[in-house]
Amino acid sequence: MPKPNPDALDFLLTRRSRPAKTLIGPVPSADALKPLLLAAARTPDHGKLEPWRFIVVEKPAMARLAGIAETRGKALGLDADQIAKGRTQFDQGHLAIAVIEVQKPSEKIPALEQTYSAGAVCLALLNAALASGWGANWLSGWPSHDRPFMQQALGLEPHERIAGFIHIGTETTAPPERPRPDLDSITTWINV
Known part of the structure; x- marks a missing residue:
């Protein structure tokens, strides 16, 4: 019989x-952030390729990213609401970790599995931050999918892309509960 960890399961x-717009300072120091990054780096990774890396975006860099998002939104012909939404996460952000998917050549590990691993890193980092008492949120949005934004804001190479921005800070309000999936409607049991 396995030994349960009820605290981990309860978590x-x-x-x-936590909604990113409700997160304020203080944010984790570099020393406090390192265990969270280490926890995220323990994500399942077929072939030990490490098809991801981290870019820590601190408050002083947020204004630059917000400006790039606005410039790119205008260049793409987006409406004012879309542009505002694209820059808001940076205008309001205090600390974010960009999880960068790094596609690596492999005869054994398909590109899609590398993408899955990068997504798992995002969730692991989010959960590590929450488990450490910080408020956290995983955001993407159109800037995360815009190649010129990726290059100008973060200097990404052609084989890299943004899997998500994990915003971390001090929680100001209790998060609202939201509807959860109906387990019976999304689960199929096969026994033969």
Whole structure:
């Protein structure tokens, strides 16, 4: 019989992302952030390729990213609401970790599995931050999918892309609960 870890299971059953707009300073120091990054780097990774890396975006850099998002939104012909939404996460952000998917050549590990691993890193980092008492949220949005934004804001190479921005800070309000999936409607049991 396996040895249960009820505290860990309770955390996973009750975890809730905090809206990024409600996060303020203080934010984790570099020393406090390192264990969170280490926890995220323990994500399953077929072939030990490490198809991801981290870019820590601190408050002083947020204004630059917000400006690039606005410039790119205008160049793309987006409407004012889309542009505002694209820059808001940076205008309001205090600390974010950009999880960067780094596609690596492999005869054994398909590109899609590398993408899955990068997504798992995002969730692991989010959960590590929450488990450490910080408020955290995983955001993407159109700037995360815009190649010129990736290059100008973060200096990404052609084989890299943004898997997500994990915003971390001090929680100001309790997060609202949201509807959860109906387990019976999304689960199929096969026994033959």
